[in-house]
Structure formats: structure tokens, C-alpha cells
Amino acid sequence: MPNIEKVKFREVSLADPFFDTLKESYAEFEEWFARKAETDAYILRNVADGLQAFLYLKLEEGPVADIAPPLNVQRCLKVGTFKIVAHGTRLGERFVKKIFDHALSSNVRHAYVTVFPEHVPLIRILERYGFTQYGTKDSPNGQELVFLKDFNILRADALLDYPVVNAVGSSKWLLSIYPAFHTRLFPDSILRNEDARIVDDISETNSISKVYIAYMDGMTAIRPGDAVVVYRTAEVQGRAWFTSVATSLCVVQEVRQRNEFPTREAFVEYCKKNSVFSEAELVDLYNRHVRNPMVVIRMTYNVAFRRRPTMQRLVEEVGLDREAYWGFRALDDDAFRQILELGGVDEGTVIHQA
Numbered sequence: 001m002p003n004i005e006k007v008k009f010r011e012v013s014l015a016d017p018f019f020d021t022l023k024e025s026y027a028e029f030e031e032w033f034a035r036k037a038e039t040d041a042y043i044l045r046n047v048a049d050g051l052q053a054f055l056y057l058k059l060e061e062g063p064v065a066d067i068a069p070p071l072n073v074q075r076c077l078k079v080g081t082f083k084i085v086a087h088g089t090r091l092g093e094r095f096v097k098k099i100f101d102h103a104l105s106s107n108v109r110h111a112y113v114t115v116f117p118e119h120v121p122l123i124r125i126l127e128r129y130g131f132t133q134y135g136t137k138d139s140p141n142g143q144e145l146v147f148l149k150d151f152n153i154l155r156a157d158a159l160l161d162y163p164v165v166n167a168v169g170s171s172k173w174l175l176s177i178y179p180a181f182h183t184r185l186f187p188d189s190i191l192r193n194e195d196a197r198i199v200d201d202i203s204e205t206n207s208i209s210k211v212y213i214a215y216m217d218g219m220t221a222i223r224p225g226d227a228v229v230v231y232r233t234a235e236v237q238g239r240a241w242f243t244s245v246a247t248s249l250c251v252v253q254e255v256r257q258r259n260e261f262p263t264r265e266a267f268v269e270y271c272k273k274n275s276v277f278s279e280a281e282l283v284d285l286y287n288r289h290v291r292n293p294m295v296v297i298r299m300t301y302n303v304a305f306r307r308r309p310t311m312q313r314l315v316e317e318v319g320l321d322r323e324a325y326w327g328f329r330a331l332d333d334d335a336f337r338q339i340l341e342l343g344g345v346d347e348g349t350v351i352h353q354a
Contacts, residue, residue: 003187004044004053004098010037018051022083025116026141041081042098044091055095056081057102064112067137067146071112077103079113082122090207090273092125094187097208097301100129100149100163104346109151114144123147129208130160151348158225158253162208163302165251165350171226172331174246174320174339177212181276182232185210186248186301209253211275212297213285216327219295226252227350228299229331229339232308244326245308246339249350250299258286258294271296303350305343313342 014033023029042055058078064071079099084092103111114137115122126147134148154161177185222228230248234240261267268282277285285294315322318338320329331339333352340350 004042004094006040006042008037009033009039009041009056012041012043012051012054016051018054018083018085022081042095049085051085053084053091053095054081055079055098057099059106059108067112067114068135071110071134071148073110075106075108076110076112077106077108079111082113086121092122093129093208096125096129097163101304103149103151104163104349107346107348109348111149111151113147115147116142116144128159129162130155154351158251158300159208162251162300163349165227165249165302166225167227167336167350167352171221171223172229172333172336173222173226174229174231174326174329174331175212175214176216176231176233176244176327178233179235181212182230182247184276185212186230186304207274208300209274210250210299210301211271212299213271213275213277213282213294214297214328215288215290215292215294217292217325218328218330219297220257220293221330222252222255222295222297224252224254227336228252228297229336231326240311240326242310242312244311246314246343247305247308248301249303249305249340249343249345250301252297252299254298256296261286267296274298303343303345305345307342307344309339309342314339317342 014030019029026032036056039056042053042057043051044053045051056079058080060076060078062071062073062076064073064076064078077099082095082099084095086092099111112134113126113131115126123145129149131147131149133145135146137144137146151164154164154166156166228250229246230250232245232247234243236243256270258267261270264283264286267286268279271277271282272279275282288294309317311322314320318335320335337352
């Protein structure tokens with residue numbers, strides 16, 4: 001299945017059965033859809049099943065007066081239309097990330113969506129990532145609930161605060177990941193020379209929470225709340241200087257070692273939906289005995305860098321030691337800030353001081 005596409009409304013067939021429930025819920029939907037012919041939307045579709053997701057976003061100047069109570073902000077992001085076909089792959093999470101990416105890149109600190117109370121699965125997804133019920137909106141179609149995401153409110157919870165990263169007082173790390181694993185775990189960080197068709201509609205690709213398993217030196221020092229810069233290693237050995245790149249920013253949710261899983265089956269169950277490994281590979285990892293202990297990290301995928309600084313830039317501009325171990329290494333606050341700046345991370349996404 002292809003990656004998320006940005007298309008014009010006119011490129012999407014309103015005759016697709018995907019839109020049937022929206023037509024039933026909103027009497028004016030077809031007329032509204034036609035007026036948006038030249039407007040952008042995000043979709044995901046496949047040949048066999050047709051449209052699987054549709055997302056329309058609109059920047060609005062405040063205050064927002066057609067909801068109760070009015071939302072007194074200067075600018076905000078309205079989630080105009082958001083529907084997915086839920087089929088157990090956490091596709092909704094991938095589109096929630098798209099909402100947040102759009103908000104932060106547009107330099108707005110509030111996003112809201114209206115939803116009918118019966119759409120419980122959608123409400124659960126929104127609440128999981130920090131949307132709270134703000135008020136209501138009345139229209140000829142009935143009364144909808146208004147859910148608001150305020151990026152200024154932090155609750156010391158990686159999911160509720162997502163995608164904002166509170167880096168105050170936390171340790172910072174650089175974590176190396178092989179290309180084959182990197183693309184499946186971090187689909188929005190795919191490199192320009194990679195084929196987007198390899199990004200499948202599967203749980204580990206779509207989920208905001210990722211599980212990574214490794215045996216690298218020093219990883220037992222990592223703690224929940226720590227910030228992790230993901231570093232994609234080179235495709236070809238010996239070419240790291242120009243082709244290994246920092247691509248993403250994550251926040252650690254949980255850290256476990258082998259002895260914290262009561263059984264092998266418990267380990268597999270914990271990892272399988274959010275890791276890149278098959279069940280057979282997970283069993284092999286669990287049974288492996290090497291010098292370094294196995295460390296399992298669950299982390300949120302917060303930011304895909306807009307620019308991907310190479311190893312050369314990390315050494316020459318940030319000052320990282322080229323001869324040090326690059327598998328897993330600590331970053332001081334200055335190096336962390338510089339990497340985010342080189343990566344084009346939007347201002348306000350990372351909190352550096354209280």
C-alpha cells in the first residue's frame with residue numbers, strides 16, 4: 001500500500017463507498033465537497049479496497065465563534081474532515097500525527113475537531129493523544145462534540161503531550177538504526193531516494209508508539225522521558241560520512257530488560273505490534289545471549305526532521321566525535337539543540353527550559 005498522499009479534492013471520487021456515512025451524517029456534504037475541488041486533502045488508498053483514509057485540515061483565524069463556548073485564539077487548525085477505515089493497523093494514529101505535524105509547521109498552538117458522540121473509536125484516538133472535550137457545536141445535522149488539542153498544556157505524559165517534547169532535565173541520546181528497520185518504523189522520515197511503496201499499512205508503520213530492541217553498549221542507562229535522536233545508518237559500509245543521517249526525534253515511554261518479562265511469550269506479545277520484527281525473529285532475539293543485556297525501548301515518534309544532517313555535519317558542525325561509538329551515544333544539551341536546528345525542527349515542538 002502506498003504512503004499518505006496529498007491530493008486535490010477533485011482527484012478523489014465522491015462515489016467511493018468510503019463517503020457514504022459522511023453523506024448520511026451531513027446533508028450538505030456533497031455540495032460542500034464540490035466547492036472544495038481545488039483544496040488539498042490527505043488520503044490513503046489502495047487498488048483492492050479503494051479509499052482507506054481522508055483528512056482535510058483548515059487554518060482558521062480566531063476567535064472561533066460557531067462553537068460553544070467560543071475559542072478565543074488568534075489562529076488555530078480545524079480538522080474539517082477526518083475518517084479512516086479501521087482494520088487493526090493503527091492507521092488512525094498515523095493521521096493524528098499528520099494533524100499535529102501540520103499544526104506545528106503552521107505555527108499554531110491549538111487544533112480542534114467536531115465529532116458526533118456515536119463515533120467512539122475516533123474519540124478514543126483523539127483523547128489518547130491529548131485532545132479534551134471543550135464544548136459543542138450545533139447545526140441542522142445535530143449537535144457535535146468539540147475536542148481541542150492545546151499544545152501549550154503539558155501533563156508529563158508522552159502520549160498526552162504528544163508531539164511536544166519536554167526536554168527539560170531529561171537525558172538525550174543518539175540511537176542508530178539500520179535502513180531496513182528504519183523505514184518501516186519511521187515512515188514520515190523516509191529518504192528521498194527510497195521507494196514509498198515499501199511503507200506498508202501495518203501496525204508498526206502506522207503506530208505513534210514504536211518498540212525497538214537492541215543489545216548495544218550503554219543502553220541500560222536510558223530512562224522514560226529521555227529524548228532520542230534517531231540516526232539512520234549507511235546502506236553501504238564505508239560510506240557513513242555522507243549517507244548516514246539523523247532523521248527523527250522520539251521520547252522514551254518505557255524501558256525493559258529480559259528479566260522483566262515473565263515468559264518468552266509475554267515478551268513477544270509486548271513487542272509484536274509495534275516492532276519491525278516477526279514473531280520468529282522476536283523469539284530469536286529473546287533467546288540470544290551476548291555480552292550486552294537486551295534492552296527493549298518503547299518510544300513515541302514525535303518529529304520527522306525536515307532536513308537530515310549527515311554524519312559529516314554532525315561531526316564538523318555539532319562537534320560529535322567521529323571515532324566514538326555511534327550505535328548508542330549520549331548527547332549534551334548543546335549538541336541536542338544543534339542537531340534539532342540542523343534538522344529543521346519547528347520552534348515550539350521541543351521545550352528546552354522551564
